[in-house]
Amino acid sequence: MIEIVSEKIDITKILQSVEDNSAGGIDMFIGTTRDNSKGKSVLRLEYEAYIPMALKKMNEIAGEAKTRWNIKKISLVHRIGKVEIGEASIVIAVSSPHRKEAFEACRYAIDTLKKIVPIWKKEFFEDGEVWVDAREEKILS
């Protein structure tokens, strides 16, 4: 399940999408919007995507994860548009016979998504708004 959605992400549906009777473990990463950024209070966030290319890259990440690790199923769902504080902007789930591979593939997927998938986050503060430049955040997140 590789999707970009503009509504609240349905986590239960994503979990079901990776269930597999031969899987012993599922690792799920849920990225949520923080109420602060570089010491400033964040009011809300908006995400924008180059949708067809983003989906293509998300599919490539899923395929590469399946090549590198013995995993059963992998799902990546990104939300775009306005996302309230505390809500999920990205959910990645990976099922695998053995947990080590689920963890590693899930971490690979989120790390790679943050580098290559054309999606952008804008943070809204009391005194303005700014497109986040992930290069500055490398050390942090």
Place this chain on the structure above:
Amino acid sequence: MIEIVSEKIDITKILQSVEDNSAGGIDMFIGTTRDNSKGKSVLRLEYEAYIPMALKKMNEIAGEAKTRWNIKKISLVHRIGKVEIGEASIVIAVSSPHRKEAFEACRYAIDTLKKIVPIWKKEFFEDGEVWVDAREEKILS
């Protein structure tokens, strides 16, 4: 939220238990019962716990994770009794400002739980039943 339950694990409730507006990521591990073990078909599983000591050790793991990593909240819920194939036996969730720490703390928690928490799994096959000895599984899971 540190619990041992005998009913189906409520994953949504666990997710809510670690939500935090200053957290940027949640990593959740869900251990599910596989339909096979060492090449044999598994019909079902049962878990038994030394409940008070298991809860004590689960609390220690949560405390140690909070000491080692900058995490916000951590929940560990283990199910005991009969668990059907594909159902969750363990769910661990960790929220953290930055995802690296959520992943590492979650992995630490499940790895350590499997070593020190007094809970045992019995596998039921067509031709018998056996208490799983995790020492044999070290290489596998």
Place this chain on the structure above:
Amino acid sequence: MNINIKFFAAAKEVAGKEEMQFSLPSSSTASSLLDLLVEQFPGLQEWKQYVRVAVNQEYVSLDYALNENDEVAIIPPVSGG
């Protein structure tokens, strides 16, 4: 002195019971308790080198000196998760 013993998983099946009271010479250790248990339940012999002993819900080493009314648990290799 009297201690309370709890058996779990494979140890419970070998002992045929979940718990029992056990009388021990004073200044007995976890190790000497295990020896006595193997005498009473010979099937525990093959588990002896693998089980851990917990006293009052904490793992202890084999030279741990038991006390009256300790809650002692025989912990086979765990397999939770």
Place this chain on the structure above:
Amino acid sequence: MNINIKFFAAAKEVAGKEEMQFSLPSSSTASSLLDLLVEQFPGLQEWKQYVRVAVNQEYVSLDYALNENDEVAIIPPVSGG
């Protein structure tokens, strides 16, 4: 030749538009397109060294030779997740 350009995020705000048609000498590269875009939208200058160029939804290097009707996207540093 004509190509279609899409702008995103900060680049979209600097250009003041989401997409446009652009006429280029044939055998233009991604690099020469960026130079022309900076001429037209001087605010892009500060982004020039950070943006990546995607052609038909695939990242390309700066010496990539563009073709008629290519879909070219100007990709500022991404920040999804």
